[in-house]
Amino acid sequence: MIVAGIDVGGKNVHTVIVSDGNIIAKAEGPTGIKKAEAAEQFYNEALKQAGLKREDVERVVATGSGGKRATFADGYIADAAADARGVIRLVPSARTIIDVGGEEGRAIKISAEGKVLDFAVNEKCAAGTGTFVDTMARALEVPVEEMAKMSLQSTRSIPMNAQCAVFGESEVVSLIHQKITKHDIARAVHDAIAGRIGSVARIVGLENDLVMIGGVAKNVGFMDSLKRELGMNVVTPDDPDYVGALGAAIAASAGVLEEEVKAKVVEKETIEEGK
Amino acid sequence: MAKYEAKRLDCWGKAKELRAKYYQDYKEAHDRGALRWEGGAWTFDAIPQALEGEVHGLTEEPYGASVGANPEVQVRYQEAAEGKWGCANDLCAYLRNYWGSIILNEFVFGGEWPKADFIFQNHICCSHAKWLQVAAEIEGGDVPFFCFDVGVGAYDKIAERQINFVVEQLYDGIDFLEKATGRKLDDEKLIQNVKNTYDSSCYWAKTCMLNQAIPAPLDEKTMFSLYVLGTLEKSNKDVANFYKNELYPEVKDRVANKIAAVGDEQCRMLGDSQPPWAFLSVYRYLEQYGVVSVANLYTFSLIGWWKIDEQGNMVPYPTLEEQGITIKDRDHALRLLTEGELKGKLMWAPFYGANYKNDLVTKIAKQWKCDAAILHLNRGCEGTAQHQMEMKIALQNMGMPAMTFEGNMADERQFDEPRTKRLIDLFITETLGLKKVAG
């Protein structure tokens, strides 16, 4: 059976096409402003790669903060749920998941079956999100990848008060003025986010194996800081940023989506009656 | 086809009517030569209401909540408090609504701010005394202010000394009232008011007890609009009668006839702290999944009086009749009133440690047969938000799925509705594995 999963995040869209449990094609790109179109575009891209036509795909499930914009999908699944399904497939021993995306950092506790037992998100603040990393990289005037590598060469840790992304910036600026090396600043930034994510993760409890997914998992500097913060091993699957999409695809192959589809409709109604 | 018959309460209208009258009376008090006083929902209103002649009070928390239910007004009032007065925006949201209301000289129920003749307050959380102390300052500093301390220890530590301390302060309070108003305290009134307070407090607890039934006859959303009367004037005869002779019998009857608050009840939820008042739609949202909020330490004992019986269960505090007591005189009245509040108001226990809250909340979860907990981390009220994370751990340790969401009872700027709904979806569909109920 051929199914597809589409993760429409705040920053990027990830699409996978899965045939009998194996990923046969994947595509990613910036979400931009027109999420629906982006979703469409990168879905088609993946199809092209796989040499498939829409009708070849049995079911498509979307996830992510913009998932419900992918109207062509047969259903929608909450991002944490997609994470859980994706991770348990890739790392059956996983019990704790950390997912740091562009707009939200979250931690999920899962059962051996991949059921979501508990979860926590870092509320109302950009510190502890991918966006924070990007903003700081810009303040340092280096590409994110660069900043990641730099922090590995740092020798000292500087506490950084990372409440607000923009003030994080001004702190970076004042650190620069204090003649602190970019290496050390880069580490300070990663330590700050790792600290925030770490405390979110502790809320659900740190049970092995701990798996880190999401785009930021590719940031070696952050991963280094996170391991130091948590004092435990952190597993990162290949393509950590595709896990959500994979999870959606797995949900697609499992079926039972009528609920989800209905959910979209009912939700609208209740919001109207709400006030 | 819903599982159970569901219908709205008959006494609903009466509750709304009493509430409206309360604020109307306060507003018009001076036109009728009546006295006006400001206090808290936990103030012993039986005492100032026992002054000779006509007296009307305004309790601060319910007022702040009424403002909170109206986002537009609320933001305006809070910005006045934060901007014009200059207070921090993380202070109690009710308090900011209240101060802002005075600063803008607007009464949320219409007209100018009705300045009080005196303040009669009591103190247990960090904000109570200061709340009206500063209010008096904003009002010009000339409002006589009295506040007594009820932070004397948890319900299981209440003995002679604790009761004496409060009663002695109440005597001082009576001197204050008579000096400030030039009116005498009427002992007959006082005795009647204390009786009423007992009825309001004990019958509310009895009513909450009935919610142990399946299906639950009441959901929290409804209970919120019912306990409010007890936060306004529990010593009032009409209020006492409402709880004793209208609400309690009706709910009892619902249980007997299996009439549910939510026809599709399939998951009984435990809540904590106040909800974000402007977003009660969240409860409607839950109902689509057959999730009914049936229990909450806050809702039960904000006004309800309870005790822990030999089996260690939470049971309603006995009424005066049940205790076979007739109030003899002023002293007797003050002691009984103090005893009931200090021993019965379990809501005060968490002020003395997380263990108290964990103990009470796990009792409630068991006795009210709760399946899951959705806890509102309430940035608007330290008092009701005490030990919430500890409580989550305690509930999870007893095997109950629990989720938290951050919000604020009366500051919409601190509540993210779409995100909260996303989290609730996740919790209910994934963790609880529930599906939306048909219809």
Next chain:
Amino acid sequence: MEASEILKQFNDVWELRHEYAKDWKQRTGGKVVGYFCTYAPEEVLYAADILPIRILGAHETPNLASPHIFDMWCPFCRDCLNQGLQGKYDGYLDGIMETNSCLHARQAFGAWVIHVPTPWNYWFVMPNAVRSPRAKSFLRGELADFKKAIEEWTGKTITDQDLDKGIDIMNTNRRLMKQVYEFRKQDNPPITGTEAMTMVWASQLMDKREHNELLKQLIEALPDRKLDRDTGVRLMIIGSENDDRPFMEMVEDVLKGTFVTDDHCTGSRYFWDEVVPEKDRLQAIANRYLDRVPCPNKDWGMEDCSKKRFPHILQLARDYGVQGAILVQQKFCDPHELDIPSLRRYLEDNGIPCYFLEFEVTVPVGQFRIRVEAFLEQIEAEELFA
């Protein structure tokens, strides 16, 4: 001993507080009890030969505290709990107590009792209505219960003589620290605000008998001490607790200002008032805690909206020739948040310029520097204008 040498010893105790307490235990075999709020009646603890130490901040982001206290609660309290959870007090802290202080400290205590292995804990009901005459007999009763509980725990009865000892240790410490504060009235104080505050921290962390000996030597040595620095603007720092050294240093070392006095519970508010001896020792102790400069949380009266603390602060400002006050508030600290708008008006109406800063566990020095610097300029800039 040189003043600087003594001050360094205070600093060492502050920096190596756990090592100090462990060593003290070793030497004396006595018990150590931690407390969060300065309303803890230390007299009774000293009477029982127990070392009371205050749980103070470490200024690391309290990541371990998040599962127990969510982040609307005061960062200082989360910081305190965090150290307990990190095991910093393991192996030497015999007891922990809390005293009806703010709701925030109660969160830390509540979680501590459950998650930080501590053999003994006690909730001390310190009345909120400290300005009510009725509180006196009530608190005396609470003190009697407290004394009894300690006697049961330690197996040693506390006599009046023991209480006198406890009172004497505390009073001597208060008197001596007040004498040190006297030096801060000079045009060029021989002791900086950072140093003075370090002295108070040390007093909350070490055996006051030892602290007293050091204080006596310090008072001997201070007259000969000349600081090679410009006093600059005479500042007063006002707030809840402030154990934030980087901030103090930034103002005094980098900028041209000196803290010459304070109203803080890691400062004067902690030690300003002495126990007035009475035949009934417990009553004497009770009176001291009720009559002391109150925490805003307890500063409310029985007749009007007057505040007892305000005139006291103004008096301090005048006695110490204060040119400007910095109002420091721990984020989410309700008691102080409730007083600050009134206090600010009160001081400014009395000719004391104020600047307000909100603190967290880690201080963004960069952001605070410009604010304080501009405040100092506001006070001093006259020279740049005709």
Next chain:
Amino acid sequence: MAETKAVEFWRWPETSWVNPDIDWQKGQLITAGVDVGSVSSQTVVMVDGKLYAYSNTRTGSDSPDSAWKCTNMALEKSDLTVDNFDYCIGTGYGRVNVPMAQQTITEIACHARGANFMYGPEIKTVLDMGGQDCKAIHCDDRGKVLKFMMNDKCAAGTGRGMEVFADLIQIPVWEIGPRSFQIEKEPPDISSTCVIFAKTEVIGLLEEGVPENEIMAAYCAAMAHRITELLNRLGVEEKFAITGGIAKNIGVVKRLEEEIKTKSAEANWYDPDMRDKGLPFDTQIAGGIGAALFAKAMLERGKAKSARKA
């Protein structure tokens, strides 16, 4: 990638100007003010207290470099060099790292003094909207600070916030103001002014097909509202002047004036002479002007000695 392309949208164009009517050789005192802000830097050179030259550039990640770049740009059309400065004062976020400065003074003092020079002595309240700080200042008729307040540890409603926004909707930051008035109906509310969460909200609105101009109007309104909250804390006394980058954003300024029911002083020189000559008026150089004037005052009052090298 997208990031770098978008960058240009939040860049204000860099400018520099030299006063053709002044022969600096004839001047007694040549003083300068270098304002290295977190986002932009300005150098102002004054000859005997008259505006001689200035530049307005972007701040880089290294303050000394930024200070040099900015100062060189100010002097590029003149034969005057840094060595001719009698005294130079650094201000702004990077003030401690201004190589050519002998002293530093905060931008709060400098903006108040600069506003007094630019807008005149009736100015009682100054709003300086910098990159990451928003400052509300009360000053006397000499431009001396009497009281001031700054935004808390949240950057909502700062210049940087507006830039992130421009970056997001990919509209040059200088176009946002004017376009925010070209709307048919009242814009929706943007409740969260947090730079990051506003972003999510804005994207939401764009998705719902709300016209860009309306969204700009919404953002300007939200920002004006944030600033009002700060101004309310201090209290606005007439006359009221706005300095810094935001003063150039009519979309925010107009809405701010409506909210606080106070008009801000016209953006033109108080000095009739400068006004008539039509000297360029850049609200961002207030800090530099203040610094240069303080430098002059220090020399005249003997608080400092000339550091002139040539």
